[in-house]
Amino acid sequence: MNIIVCMKQTPDTETLIRLKDDKTDINREGVNYIINPYDEFSIEEAIRIKEKFGEGNVTLISIGNNVTEQLRKGIAMGADNAISIWDDSIEVWDSSIIAKILAKAIGQIPFDIVFCGRQAIDDDASQVGARVAALLNIPQVCVINKLEIADDKKTAVAHRMIEGGTEVLETSLPALFTSQKGLNEPRYPTISAIMKSKKKEIKNMSLADLGLNQNDVDKSAAKLKMTDMDLPLKRQAGKIIEMSDNAVETLVKLLKEEAKVI
Amino acid sequence: MSKKIWIIAEQRENNLKKVSFELLSKAQELAQKLDGELNAVLIGNNVSNLTAPLGHYGAQKVFLLEHPLLENYSTDGYLKVLYELIKEHNPDIILTGATTNGKDFMPALAAKLNVGLASEVIDMELDANNELIFKRPIYAGKSIIKVICTDSPKMATVRPNVLNLLPKDENRPAEVIKVNVQLSESDIRTKIKEVLKIVGATIDLTEADVIISGGRGVKGGEYFETLKELAGLLSGTIGASRAAVDAGWISHAFQVGQTGKVVSPNLYVACGMSGSIQHQAGMSSSKCIVGINKDPDAPIFKISDYGIVGDLFKIVPEIIEQVKKMKS
Numbered sequence: 225m226n227i228i229v230c231m232k233q234t235p236d237t238e239t240l241i242r243l244k245d246d247k248t249d250i251n252r253e254g255v256n257y258i259i260n261p262y263d264e265f266s267i268e269e270a271i272r273i274k275e276k277f278g279e280g281n282v283t284l285i286s287i288g289n290n291v292t293e294q295l296r297k298g299i300a301m302g303a304d305n306a307i308s309i310w311d312d313s314i315e316v317w318d319s320s321i322i323a324k325i326l327a328k329a330i331g332q333i334p335f336d337i338v339f340c341g342r343q344a345i346d347d348d349a350s351q352v353g354a355r356v357a358a359l360l361n362i363p364q365v366c367v368i369n370k371l372e373i374a375d376d377k378k379t380a381v382a383h384r385m386i387e388g389g390t391e392v393l394e395t396s397l398p399a400l401f402t403s404q405k406g407l408n409e410p411r412y413p414t415i416s417a418i419m420k421s422k423k424k425e426i427k428n429m430s431l432a433d434l435g436l437n438q439n440d441v442d443k444s445a446a447k448l449k450m451t452d453m454d455l456p457l458k459r460q461a462g463k464i465i466e467m468s469d470n471a472v473e474t475l476v477k478l479l480k481e482e483a484k485v486i
Numbered sequence: 487m488s489k490k491i492w493i494i495a496e497q498r499e500n501n502l503k504k505v506s507f508e509l510l511s512k513a514q515e516l517a518q519k520l521d522g523e524l525n526a527v528l529i530g531n532n533v534s535n536l537t538a539p540l541g542h543y544g545a546q547k548v549f550l551l552e553h554p555l556l557e558n559y560s561t562d563g564y565l566k567v568l569y570e571l572i573k574e575h576n577p578d579i580i581l582t583g584a585t586t587n588g589k590d591f592m593p594a595l596a597a598k599l600n601v602g603l604a605s606e607v608i609d610m611e612l613d614a615n616n617e618l619i620f621k622r623p624i625y626a627g628k629s630i631i632k633v634i635c636t637d638s639p640k641m642a643t644v645r646p647n648v649l650n651l652l653p654k655d656e657n658r659p660a661e662v663i664k665v666n667v668q669l670s671e672s673d674i675r676t677k678i679k680e681v682l683k684i685v686g687a688t689i690d691l692t693e694a695d696v697i698i699s700g701g702r703g704v705k706g707g708e709y710f711e712t713l714k715e716l717a718g719l720l721s722g723t724i725g726a727s728r729a730a731v732d733a734g735w736i737s738h739a740f741q742v743g744q745t746g747k748v749v750s751p752n753l754y755v756a757c758g759m760s761g762s763i764q765h766q767a768g769m770s771s772s773k774c775i776v777g778i779n780k781d782p783d784a785p786i787f788k789i790s791d792y793g794i795v796g797d798l799f800k801i802v803p804e805i806i807e808q809v810k811k812m813k814s
Contacts, residue, residue: 241629319602323597355594358595367590385586387498393676405741447600453631456623456770459789461793464795483791486720
């Protein structure tokens, strides 16, 4: 089984978001980076599939300027190879560009399964997985929290979360899956695995290696243009109703008469 | 030439989702300003009874795509029929709900059309040059950006419950255009084996008007029954914090927050939860927030419209009593 995991480095969920003065990006000073949490589920699932079948190859692919640390963490968890793709011209905010680059890279490697996270927790676009599947012309099953690969490795059954329930879908392989919380509990790498991962070579790929030019991936190629970035309006703290005999009565009255929500 | 605005309506088991009407309401305003035509696309099997309500909410034409293989949603089925329809008619704007299905097929469709897609949009407006500007949150709502799509069709998935619903006009008919759908089983590479329903989940969190949510402070799965009783009285549903889900008290399907669902109900009652930054990411766009916590310094009070500092095990049953009294 050849399994590819697309991985993104994102700011930690605890990050306090401040904007740069020109409001084109967040202020990245002191920001702590992590593997996008949904991608961690992908890495874990890929390793589990490999372990179950006792054979296979897990390749991590990440687009980013300095993603070595996160790729090494994935290797320490149990991935076999890692590919880092970067060029300063890449417009990272554009899902269509990211998907195009990933599809080109994946197209160069034999694969049975591609994993992406259900979304990245920075741009929250939830687009790259489905776009990559469309570009590779393979079936997709998005937002999965359970996956079983058939013994003959030709099909898979995935549980996809939908409104009010779960859809159980069977798909032929190769296919692309996007990982949702609940798929598994990602492991912590052992100290010795972390040490060993530091010696592992990470393959760097350039645009030329992928048969792409800068004008395929730069701002001019972007399909979405950001015109403004701002912080949301802060919610104001409202009334604190003192605990007393009629506090709840007051609350229900306010909800009915003032807020008009019940 | 006048602009063609399309709404891809969503139905499940022959019920139209509210977000389809919310989209038509907003798109009426866009169509008016752009002097455009507002059309809806309806996909399913034996769903022609749903074309009339789409007209009532403003659709001038409804493209009706019916086929036995469209009875259930499938990525491949929807992609194929939508791609062909779009190629034939060249709409300028395509909007649908940021639901599980909308978020599944729209990025793939955008990739096939080689255009941009604004996802999880919370508002949209036309600027002075009639450029359509989409507003959407990033970093779990900790920042809001405005984006434009550079190519046509301009596509967006819009969150349920964020756009205002205009009153319907039952005298407004829609012209129904039956589309000849060509689809064979081999076109659909994924097969639904079964659908496991969550017991008691009658309204989806993202569409609920009222959510009664429980956190670590509810101390166990049993108390969600009490929250459910209150939710039932207010025609709402229950939600949960990550702590309650991780403790195994309730299914992840009910989790609100950065790694759960993003909701914007009219009323969100947060019972026994601190209101972490990750939880706030999922619920801070609620219209009215009520915080109930015994810790007066809990962050939830900083974003609550109304707060009661006290024991939720006393307060929640009392709310139930008061609401019952109010209703009788």
